[in-house]
Amino acid sequence: MDRAQLLGEEKIGKLLLKFSIPAIVGMIVNALYNIVDRIFIGNFVDSLGLAGVTIAFPIMIIIMAFGMLVGIGGTSLISIRLGEGKKEEAELILGNAMVLLVIFSASISILGLVFLDPLLKLFGASPQVLPxxxxxxxxxxxxxxxxxxxxxxxxxxxxxxxxxxxxxxxLIGAILNTILDPIFIIVFNMGIKGAALATIISQAVSAAWVLSYFFRNKSSLEVKKENWKLNLSTVKGILAIGSAPFAMQVAASGITTLLNHSLKTYGGDLAISAYGAINSFSTILLMPIFGINQGSQPIIGFNYGAKKYDRVKKALMLAIMAATSFTIIGFIVTRLFPAQLVALFNSKDKELISIGANGMKIFFTMLPIIGFQIVSSNYFQATGKPKQSMLLSLSRQVLMLIPAILILPRFFGLNGVWMAGPTADFFSFLLTSTFIILELKRLQTMHDESQV
Incomplete structure (x- = not known):
């Protein structure tokens, strides 16, 4: 069964599993780098070390944003060119993308190291956390x-x-990082430096593994030196397509910075450390949903293009149900074991555990409805409606969250900071529900018309 036949005829549930599971595993594994670092630093350095990594996280998000800018933009163009049978153009895109990744990462490294202290202070580092x-x-x-x-x-x-x-x-990188963290931090007594070294060594191995795939003829695409010369139209195409996820990541970095400042103002460094633990669980809980998004997108997009609207509706509903199942389980776990979950990051600091457990209960209040909101936003992207998708995504992560962070702490103190996230989640859920109800009615109408 070829890809078109598979997407258009295979059972939706089976398709969703086939496409989503590798994506879910990949997303969770990618998130483990920073989370494993936080666990070992919190337990074997101290709470301020955990705050230090949390402060550094917005810059790490920006590094990833540039990877997404080129990676997602290049991937879309490569897929299109391969589908058109234009292998040489796909190889040109591959070569240009490789060069762009090196240029962007080198620029970030140089600028970041030159302006390191000012950047960290900008992102909320106190004199105690800065080192x-x-x-x-x-x-x-x-x-x-x-x-x-x-x-x-x-x-x-x-x-x-x-x-x-x-x-x-x-998987290789994440497993290696988990092995190296205790060796460098505990055995070699390198502290927070050990965590950072474990991370970059693991990432270097992953990068080597990726490069070996392309340079050892395992890929259908050939890496050619002549394609390393940047082509203006190719670069523009890569950056144009990758700009939306890039903008979302940069926005996430900005929001995290704003949140860190608010936490420092109303709760001090320990509140930032607590957020480091809470954010780690938030990441783990949301990664399966993003994996479901990746898995459902080609199914929804293909069947929407093929005018098989009943399959589109079924794929959307199954994706929402799967995502909601994950968030309900996460909600129950964070309700039953908040103190134990925070203690994974530092079992000795009772004040940190108390602040974190209270914050976790409030922060995850609206967790059951988040799966619906994220999957529904992705639906509009999959069906070629990026404006609606961008609006709904921004409503949760930016448009409603920023005012909540700025206003609620003034009335509720530190609890107001924790309330900002669920408040934004609730109102974005209402907005998304309105969009998706209207869209489902439109789908049904188009399905009925196609049956006439």
């Missing part, structure tokens, strides 16, 4: 090229139809 953030991020920035190449070019492996290889690339 920890500096130690950690100075090493991470040296390895930025490994992160962007490993993450960015991994998309190209998936683009030519090898999702298992793409998944194994991320």
């Amino acid at each position: 920890y953030s500096r130690e950690y991020l100075s090493i991470i920035l040296f390895g930025a090229v490994f992160q962007t190449i490993g993450f960015g070019m991994n998309n190209f492996i998936r683009a030519e139809g090898n999702p298992r290889r793409a998944m194994s690339t991320m």
Whole structure:
């Protein structure tokens, strides 16, 4: 069964599993880098070390944003050119994308290291936390090229139809990081530096694994030196397509910075440390939903284009149900074991555990409805409606969250900071519900008309 027949005729549930599971595994594995670092730093350095990594996180998000800018943009163009049978043009895009990843990562490293202290202060580092953030991020920035190449070019492996290889690339790095963290932090007593070294070594191995795929003729695409010369129209195409996810990542970095400042104002460094633990669980809980998005997108998009609207509706509903199942389970776990979950990051600091457990209960209040909101936003992207998708995504992450962060703490103090997220989630849920109800009615009408 060829890809078109598969997407248009295979059972939706089976398709969703086949496409989503590798994506879910890949997304969770990619998130584990920072989370594993936080667990070991919180337990074997101290709470300020955990705050230091949390402060550095917005800069790490920006590094990933550039990987997404080139990776997602290049992947889309490569897939289109391969579908058109234009292999040479696909190879030109691959070569240009590789060069762009190196240029962007080198620029980030240089600028980040030159302006390291001012940046960390801008992102909310107090005098007590600054030395920890500096130690950690100075090493991470040296390895930025490994992160962007490993993450960015991994998309190209998936683009030519090898999702298992793409998944194994991320698995190798995450497993190695989990092994190296205790060796460097505990055995060699390197503290927060050890965590950073473990991360960049693991990312370097992942990058090497990705590059070996293309340079050892395992890929259907050939890496040619002549394609390393940047072509203006190719570069524009890559950056244009990758700009939307790039903008979302940069916005996420800005929101995290704003949140860090608010936490520092109303709760001090321990509140930032607590947010580091809460944010880690938020990441783990949301990664399966993003994986479901990746898996459902080609199914929804293909069947929408083929005017099989009943299959589009079924794929959307199954994706929403799957995502909601994950968020309900997460909601129950965070309600039953908040203190134990925070204690994974530091079992000795009772004040940190108390602040984090209270914050976790409030922060995840609206968790059950988040799956619906994220999957529904992705539906509009999959069906060629990027404006609606962007509006709904921004409503949760920016448009409603920023006012909530600025207003609620003035009335409720630190609890107001924790309330900002669920408040934005609730109102974006209402907005998304309105859009999706109207869209489902339109789908039904188009389905009925197609049956006449």
